[in-house]
Amino acid sequence: MSTIINFVSHLLQGKSLNVHFNDVFKFNGGIHPPQHKIESTLCPIGKLPLPEKLTLPLRQHVGNLPKIKVQVGDYVQKGQMLAEAEGTVSAAIHAPTSGIVSAIDEQIIPHPSGLPDLCISLIPDGKETWGELHPTDWRNTDKKELVNKLRASGIVGLGGATFPTHIKLRSNGTSNVHTLIINAAECEPYITCDDMLMREQADDIINGIAIVQYILGAHKSIIGIEDNKEEAITAMTNACISAEQEAITVKVVPTLYPSGDARRLIHLLLGTEIPSDKRSTDVGIQVFNVATVLAIYRYFEFGEPSISRIVTMTGNVVKPQNFEVLFGTPLMSLVKATGAVKEDTTHFIMGGPMMGFDLPNTQVPITKAANCIIAAAPNLFAAPPPAMPCIRCARCAEACPVNLQPQELYWFSKSNNFESARDYNLFDCIECGCCTYVCPSNIPLVQYYRYAKSEIIDADKATSAADLARERNDFRLARIEREKLERAQKHAERAQLAKESKSDLMLDDSIVAAHTNTETPSTDPALDKKAIIAAAIERAKAKKLAATEAGVTPKNIENVSASVQAEINTIDHIREQAAQAEIAKTSTE
């Protein structure tokens, strides 16, 4: 530990070490955790046998869930789109192999919550038949069309952030990105997937960079690689030379966690600090992961959508190695490929040891975000000693690469003082874990920040929901008020109209009465009503009489059974009696 602190303090003082800094700019803080990278780089990238079942969560990227395009029982070909991007920020999902969609249901996904989410399950038929592929001649295609095509590619940032790639390449016609940075720093311990990819497929990566550079209209590209990946540096430099791409350069950065964070890498390579409320594109810089540009190249060159990725399987396994894994492959298939799991393995971590999270079980699928799976064991990751009180040593502040005040954020988060935490730029925290790593009191600082962040996000959501409810309630009250007014107005108008017509009527009546001396209209409403009813009965009788005279009888009384006929007779009898009683009554009156 003391050596690390010495190193950090050396860095802070700007003393050069045995590392050749190659004109890079330094950022504050950072740590040097044990790397554990060599174990998984001894073997080339391996292939996995086709698993028995693939489970594809719809939530594999940042943004909206995609819209499912298949049904249970459908036969799908390799590379066929299973779900299409929905809304602006979203990504499509494709079939990693040919087979039959066996289920669309909720299953446990690799997520810190360990909760189930909607997944498409696929039973491979083992034939691996590709659907029709549409390679694109990207050099002679409109940039806008290329970006639109990428929307259907399912490609997301493969460094772990899983932001849909087509959004990052989209421009409003006036792209001012001048520099493309390729993130190949891979600073987190254990992870070697980008390293192995660069060693084995450097030429294709350079082609991918050329495509992205063309779409963005950038003048130059810089590949940032940490100096612990010598073979990758050599491979990429040679590939640059052989491809005669002068605009693409390889820049070596010192090994220091977290230099792979996009903003840290920009600072390292260009010395530019991006303001916290701005994006890197606002200053003309765009960052892509090295695996992402390769996926873009494969999509345009061969038409292959995003169906697999390189995953580092390391930690407490017999033979750590990198594998090309189809998305949806169960974790257990990957673990088995490295030989047996060692007995003292307690759980599996997805991502690196600094920022990763524990997986809920061994059946969760590999997703687009899974760059590394680490089998954890007590000898590799000892349970943290109990947290002690903060001694205010501010070592976390020295280690923080974002220049925050982690100790302040800790106090605010711990005491649920979220407003102050926000004021101290909690949301600039990249959750790299440097502060937790250096804390002499073993306080799980990042956990407090994550807690505070999700509480604040939740409170913000509640506030916006309340604002919406208030707006709708106000609107409803205003509407009710308006309707009431309208009704009152209508009533008034009608009353006015009735009054006018009545006076007209009375005028007419008086004239008529004066001339013909007819009966004046009765003022008793009950008598009025009786008269109306009597008139209606008369009308009905007349109608009936006319009908019988014309020889029309109700159709449904012909050919009826004896019992029904009897019923009809009784009813007729009752009617007759009633009519006679009525006549008798009127005559006595």
Added chain:
Amino acid sequence: MLTALLIMLGLGLVLGMILGISALVFKVEGDPLVARIDAILPQTQCGQCGFPGCKPYAQAIAAEEADINQCPPGGDAGAQALADLMGVEFKPLNAEHGSPKPKSVAFINEAVCIGCTLCIQACPVDAILGAAKHMHTVIASECTGCELCLAPCPVDCIDMLPIAETPDNWRWQYPIIPIKAIAFVAGEVSA
């Protein structure tokens, strides 16, 4: 002496005029205190406080006609925020007005619904969609969970469903350091 008096008088007149004009120009519409109280209230419009909505309750609090602890959806945290704003002592929620419940949304069993529109008329935020003699349904994203639609429904086809936890709305928990049972070994305690 006279000059000084005149200067002071003149100054007073000018400043008074500036104040008068600015009072007219920068006039604040409505009661800002009511708006601030209303901002704290959860806007469920459920009426459990005894007022016909959040705004009337806010107006009553501002006029000191109602207590700060009558809003069950706001919970104790809401009462605390109101106490801080009003400068009064915090009081725990008054159980007379109900107790806080997990956030839920109304769900209409569409097979049972007869299309009477009574729930639509009861909904304070117009979150129920439908027409007379046609099936109704709840716009879940706009439902505040106020339960006002439950009582008018003649066929009891509305249920309150608690909002399920999904990876989307899941939250990181407060870090808890678990207490572990360690085997007791005599003689090692003092060390």
